[in-house]
Every structure is written in structure tokens, then in C-alpha cells.
Amino acid sequence: MSDQQIEYAAILKRRHRISTCFEWVCRIATGSALLFLAVLLAGVIWQAWGWLDTQFLTGFDSRRPGKAGLLAGLWGTSWLIFFTAIFTVPMGVGAAVYLEEYATDNRFTRLIKLNLSNLAGVPSIVYGMLGVTAFVRMFGMISAADGWTLAVSLGIGTLEIPLPLGRCLLAGSFTLSLLILPVVIIASQEALRAVPPSIRHASYALGATEWQTIRHQVLPAAVPGIATGIILALSRAMGETAPLIVVGAMSYVAFAPGNLDTPMAAVQDPQRVLDAPFDVFTSITIQITNWIEQPKEEFQNLAAAGSLVLLILLVIFNATAIVIRNRAQKKISW
Amino acid sequence: MTLKSVSVSLTTLVFSFALLASNSGCEVSSTTSRTADGPEAGSTAGGDTATPGDGSDDGQKRVLIDGSSTVYPISQAVAEEFQGSHPNVKVVVGTSGTGGGFKKFVAGETDINDASRPIKEKESTQCKDNGIEYLEMKVAIDGISVVVNPENDWCKAITVAQLKKLWEPGSTVNKWSELDPSWPDEEIRLYGPDTDSGTFDYFTDVICGEEGASRTEYTPSSDDNILVRGVSGEKYALGYFGFAYYLENANKLKAVPVSATDDLADAVAPTAETIEGGKYVPLSRPLFLYVNKAKLARPELAEFLTYYLEAGQDLVSEVGYVRLGKATHAETVEALKQAIGE
Numbered sequence: 200m201s202d203q204q205i206e207y208a209a210i211l212k213r214r215h216r217i218s219t220c221f222e223w224v225c226r227i228a229t230g231s232a233l234l235f236l237a238v239l240l241a242g243v244i245w246q247a248w249g250w251l252d253t254q255f256l257t258g259f260d261s262r263r264p265g266k267a268g269l270l271a272g273l274w275g276t277s278w279l280i281f282f283t284a285i286f287t288v289p290m291g292v293g294a295a296v297y298l299e300e301y302a303t304d305n306r307f308t309r310l311i312k313l314n315l316s317n318l319a320g321v322p323s324i325v326y327g328m329l330g331v332t333a334f335v336r337m338f339g340m341i342s343a344a345d346g347w348t349l350a351v352s353l354g355i356g357t358l359e360i361p362l363p364l365g366r367c368l369l370a371g372s373f374t375l376s377l378l379i380l381p382v383v384i385i386a387s388q389e390a391l392r393a394v395p396p397s398i399r400h401a402s403y404a405l406g407a408t409e410w411q412t413i414r415h416q417v418l419p420a421a422v423p424g425i426a427t428g429i430i431l432a433l434s435r436a437m438g439e440t441a442p443l444i445v446v447g448a449m450s451y452v453a454f455a456p457g458n459l460d461t462p463m464a465a466v467q468d469p470q471r472v473l474d475a476p477f478d479v480f481t482s483i484t485i486q487i488t489n490w491i492e493q494p495k496e497e498f499q500n501l502a503a504a505g506s507l508v509l510l511i512l513l514v515i516f517n518a519t520a521i522v523i524r525n526r527a528q529k530k531i532s533w
Numbered sequence: 534m535t536l537k538s539v540s541v542s543l544t545t546l547v548f549s550f551a552l553l554a555s556n557s558g559c560e561v562s563s564t565t566s567r568t569a570d571g572p573e574a575g576s577t578a579g580g581d582t583a584t585p586g587d588g589s590d591d592g593q594k595r596v597l598i599d600g601s602s603t604v605y606p607i608s609q610a611v612a613e614e615f616q617g618s619h620p621n622v623k624v625v626v627g628t629s630g631t632g633g634g635f636k637k638f639v640a641g642e643t644d645i646n647d648a649s650r651p652i653k654e655k656e657s658t659q660c661k662d663n664g665i666e667y668l669e670m671k672v673a674i675d676g677i678s679v680v681v682n683p684e685n686d687w688c689k690a691i692t693v694a695q696l697k698k699l700w701e702p703g704s705t706v707n708k709w710s711e712l713d714p715s716w717p718d719e720e721i722r723l724y725g726p727d728t729d730s731g732t733f734d735y736f737t738d739v740i741c742g743e744e745g746a747s748r749t750e751y752t753p754s755s756d757d758n759i760l761v762r763g764v765s766g767e768k769y770a771l772g773y774f775g776f777a778y779y780l781e782n783a784n785k786l787k788a789v790p791v792s793a794t795d796d797l798a799d800a801v802a803p804t805a806e807t808i809e810g811g812k813y814v815p816l817s818r819p820l821f822l823y824v825n826k827a828k829l830a831r832p833e834l835a836e837f838l839t840y841y842l843e844a845g846q847d848l849v850s851e852v853g854y855v856r857l858g859k860a861t862h863a864e865t866v867e868a869l870k871q872a873i874g875e
Contacts, residue, residue: 451626494781
């Protein structure tokens with residue numbers, strides 16, 4: 200072998216060594232992340248063992264750990280996320296479509312885009328403070344002492360909207376919507392940007408209007424990306440505590456919003472469904488936080504059981520969403 | 534600046550959307566003045582009760598309590614028992630802290646504020662400005678407990694002067710031996726509540742002579758369980774927090790008897806008897822409810838408070854606090870009766 204070949208073989212060996220090294224660094228990174236997750240999960244399950252029973256899932260909070268349950272939080276979180284989704288999805292996707300498909304690139308839209316990225320990084324408690332001013336107190340236009348109720352008759356009952364909103368579930372949902380809107384808008388924008396311009400051009404070339412192009416070509420293609428953004432954002436909203444406490448979620452609540460504690464009750468007494476958005480509320484996260492602070496040691500087990508329920512809910516939530524997303528992905532046929 | 538303006542415009546967007554959603558497709562049939570705070574109180578006050586499919590629990594009333602997390606266990610226990618015997622009233626309790634709760638109380642957003650210290654002058658003025666009259670009720674007594682690790686066999690008692698020397702701002706005491714030469718030459722690990730806590734306000738007031746005056750080199754936490762864990766895990770630790778947390782963890786901690794004089798023989802340990810009998814001084818403190826007087830016109834609130842002072846007193850000791858002495862109790866009951874009568 201010539202000197203050159205020997206040198207080359209040495210370098211090749213070194214290059215392969217570095218490559219293997221890097222592979223191991225990545226393996227260790229993944230492994231330690233998984234290890235932490237496993238330790239965390241094992242710890243939570245260990246603490247929650249024996250506490251996660253039907254009593255826990257169907258009972259309300261109590262000062263006696265053996266009787267305490269998560270039902271108020273389960274209903275509260277479900278309602279909160281339901282309304283948050285209703286408000287966030289149309290607004291978030293709408294704003295993204297406008298910014299990507301209609302808006303021209305000028306200083307104003309650039310300013311909006313910059314602000315959106317900034318807003319996504321604002322600590323959640325700031326949104327809580329905004330929520331108190333805007334929704335709970337409605338900028339002080341009406342004082343809580345001489346508030347009004349706007350009663351709207353619907354076929355199934357009366358919708359009673361207190362003004363100002365006060366510390367109600369809807370105020371919490373509005374606040375969570377504000378919190379995750381920037382994330383949803385940015386994710387949707389990126390999904391729309393990933394749709395190749397050639398698709399739009401082809402659609403226009405066939406004489407389609409902007410609406411037809413967006414409706415039939417761009418949006419369907421962007422749905423998987425948009426859905427991912429929405430799922431991640433709603434999962435984040437599910438785990439929030441600080442803004443809800445500021446908005447006025449309560450620690451001890453022994454009823455579901457609107458006293459709607461079984462799905463059957465919604466059919467039997469629709470009025471309760473109409474009452475729920477304006478009722479005082481708590482959430483899973485707030486019940487967990489509250490239990491952690493209790494002096495009795497058994498409440499630590501309850502907190503772990505609550506965390507486990509939240510984790511399971513998030514997994515179910517994400518799994519459903521992934522299935523929906525994959526279905527949408529299959530429909531794209533170009 | 535731009536950040537704020539965008540977030541405000543987003544706010545209006547959300548808001549107008551909500552109004553649109555709630556108004557579309559239905560007509561505004563009536564507007565009733567809301568006399569009470571509960572979301573459903575409007576319908577009971579307005580008198581329109583006949584809605585289709587009336588449940589047995591229609592016309593439910595709400596009592597809203599917020600404030601101190603120290604008082605929370607009492608209010609929660611009373612609320613739970615009260616709801617058992619009054620199924621049409623639902624009591625909710627929040628834990629925003631004494632100060633955080635007062636912010637909502639002075640805005641008229643809650644009926645009752647739990648407080649682990651008396652109302653501050655600033656908060657009282659805000660009440661006046663907002664036209665809110667309040668009733669102060671003592672409901673229980675707490676003995677702030679000074680605790681050490683169970684392995685600590687030297688600190689049998691401590692004087693208020695020693696505590697002051699240890700906790701006052703700019704304190705130079707870092708070792709046990711600097712408090713008492715016969716104690717070990719080891720560093721003291723300090724644990725205490727954070728500055729938002731009413732316990733912190735009270736302790737600094739009676740020990741250091743000024744509310745909020747404390748050394749800053751200690752581990753603060755708003756979660757008393759973290760303080761418990763800290764002191765029970767370190768041999769040379771010392772901390773202070775409410776009696777209930779000591780009582781629940783008495784197997785992991787040792788309460789140090791405190792002497793108001795310079796003589797260690799006068800030291801008194803925190804127990805239900807010494808706190809109730811007024812012997813555990815100066816660290817015993819009353820726990821309060823502040824009640825919005827105007828809302829006492831609602832029978833469910835008056836009923837709840839009366840219950841709080843009657844059957845509720847048995848729950849006080851169950852959750853780890855000390856019930857009121859007979860004289861204070863009678864005074865409070867009288868004051869409540871008078872306020873309800875008005």
C-alpha cells in the first residue's frame with residue numbers, strides 16, 4: 200500500500216469512529232429522556248396505586264382522602280376544552296388562511312406575524328391577568344355589585360348570561376383560547392405554506408376562484424398539519440393551571456358545572472347544559488395542585504391519581520386526533 | 534407596546550365572536566337585574582322559575598369563598614358538611630391566598646374572604662371606596678409552630694429573643710452555636726413560608742417587630758408540605774408554619790417550645806390546650822372570615838355562617854386547628870347575629 204492509501208485508511212477509520220460516537224450520543228440522549236419518563240411514570244403509578252378507583256372518578260372532592268374524587272375537575276376540564284376548541288379552531292384557522300392566502304406582504308402583516316411569534320412565548324399567567332380584566336370584569340364597564348343577567352329564551356330553556364361574566368367557565372375558556380391562539384395560528388400558517396404553490400396555480404388555471412381553491416385544494420392538503428397544531432395547543436390548554444387560578448377557578452367545588460354530572464342529565468334537563476358555561480368551575484389541574492398543598496399525606500396519592508387520569512385523557516385525546524389526521528392524509532390524492 | 538395592542542385586539546375579536554354566537558338565532562326576551570352573585574341567583578331573584586324539565590335541584594344557590602390556603606381546610610370541611618344538610622346550597626372555596634382573595638373581595642366578586650391575618654388598611658380603604666361593608670369574624674386559632682428535625686436533641690426550647698436574632702433582617706446567625714454556645718457548631722438550614730403568606734406576615738410581625746421584616750437567606754415556599762419535607766430531611770434544619778401541618782406530620786418533626794421571656798423554663802409547646810388557653814404566646818393567632826355585609830341579606834349566606842360558628846367549630850379541631858375560646862366565640866356569634874339583623 201502506498202503512503203496515501205495508509206493515510207486514507209486511517210482517516211476513514213477515524214471518520215467511522217466519529218460517526219459511531221455520534222450515533223451513541225443520540226442513543227444516550229433518547230435513552231436518558233426515556234429513562235426520566237419511565238421514572239416519572241413509575242413514580243406516579245406507584246403513588247396512585249389503589250387510589251384510582253370508581254369512587255375517585257365518580258365522587259366529588261372531600262376533606263377525607265378516602266372519599267375525595269375528581270368528578271368536578273373532569274367535567275370542568277371537559278367543558279373548558281370543548282369551548283376552547285369551539286372558539287380557537289375557527290379563529291385560528293381563519294386568521295392563518297387570511298395571513299397566508301389573502302394578505303399581501305406589507306409592514307402591517309409582517310408586524311402581525313412578528314407579534315404572533317412573540318405572543319406564543321408570553322407566560323400563561325399574563326393571559327390569566329388579561330382574562331380577568333377582559334372577561335371576568337369586562338374592563339369594569341359594569342361593576343360586579345350591580346351586574347345584569349341577559350336572559351335569552353331558547354326552545355329548551357333559558358340561556359342566562361351574567362354581565363359582567365364573572366368567575367365562570369366561559370371566562371376560563373376565553374382565556375385559554377387567547378393563550379393557544381398564537382400557537383394554532385402559527386402552526387396553521389406553516390401547514391398552509393407547505394402546500395406547493397403549483398397546486399394553487401393549477402387550480403386558478405382551471406378557472407377556480409380563491410374560495411374554491413382554498414376550500415377544495417389548499418385546506419384539505421393542510422388539514423393534517425393544522426390538526427397537529429390544534430391537538431398540541433389543546434393538550435397544552437388541558438394542562439394549564441396558573442391562568443385558570445387567576446381567572447377565578449375554585450379549589451373546592453363539589454358539583455359539575457350546571458349540576459350536569461351525568462351525560463344523561465343533559466337529555467333529561469337541557470336547562471343544565473345552558474347553565475354550565477356560566478357556572479363556577481374547577482379543573483383537573485387545579486384539583487391536583489390543591490391536593491398537593493393539603494397537610495394530610497394521603498392527598499399526595501390523590502394528586503398522583505389525578506395526574507394519571509390527566510395523562511390517560513391526553514393519550515386518548517392525542518390518539519383520536521392522530522387517527523382523524525391520518526384519515527385526512529389518505530384523502531389527499533395528488 | 535405592540536404586543537399589548539395585538540393582544541387587546543385579539544381580545545375584542547374573541548369577545549365579539551362570543552356575543553355574536555350567543556345572540557344569533559334567538560331573541561332577547563327579558564333582562565333581569567342580578568341581585569346576587571351566583572350564576573343562577575338571577576332566575577330565583579327574577580322569579581321566573583318554570584322552565585321545562587325542572588330538576589329537583591333547580592334554584593340552586595351558591596356561596597363563594599376565596600382567600601387564605603391556611604383557612605381553606607376549615608372552610609372546605611364546613612362547606613362539605615353544610616352541603617350535606619342543605620342540598621340546595623353549593624359552597625365553593627378558592628385558595629388565592631389572603632391577599633389575592635382580598636383583591637377579589639374588594640371588587641365584590643366573592644361573598645366571604647378567608648384570612649390568616651387581619652385586613653390591611655389599604656384593603657379596608659379599597660372596600661370603602663367600592664361601597665363594600667364587611668364583617669370580621671374570628672373562626673379558629675392557629676399556633677405557628679417552630680419545628681426542627683426529630684434527630685435534633687439539643688434544642689429543647691427557644692426564646693423569642695433567640696428567634697428574633699435568627700430571623701431578623703440582616704441576621705448574622707448561621708450556626709446553632711451562635712444562638713446558644715452549648716448547641717452544635719453546625720450550620721442551621723432555615724425553612725419558612727414565602728412573602729405572600731399570612732403566616733409570614735404574622736410571624737415577622739410578632740418575632741421581628743415589623744410585618745414583612747425577615748432575613749432572606751432561607752428556603753421559602755408557598756407549599757407547606759415542601760417546608761415539612763425540608764425540615765424532616767435535614768438534621769440541622771429549623772422552620773415555621775401553621776399548627777395543622779405540624780400535627781399531620783408530628784411523627785417526622787419536633788415542635789420546639791417557645792418562651793416569651795428570656796427564661797427557657799417559661800417555654801410553652803404548641804398543643805390544642807396551650808393555644809386555646811392563650812398560653813402559647815406570642816405565636817398564636819386568630820384566623821378570620823371577612824363577610825360582605827350587603828350579601829348577608831341572602832338567607833343561604835346567613836345560614837352558612839351561623840352553621841360555621843355552631844357545627845363548624847367541631848370541624849376546626851378535626852382539620853388540625855384550635856377552636857375559639859368561649860368568650861371570643863360568644864362575641865363572634867353576637868356580632869354575626871347583629872349583622873344579619875341589619
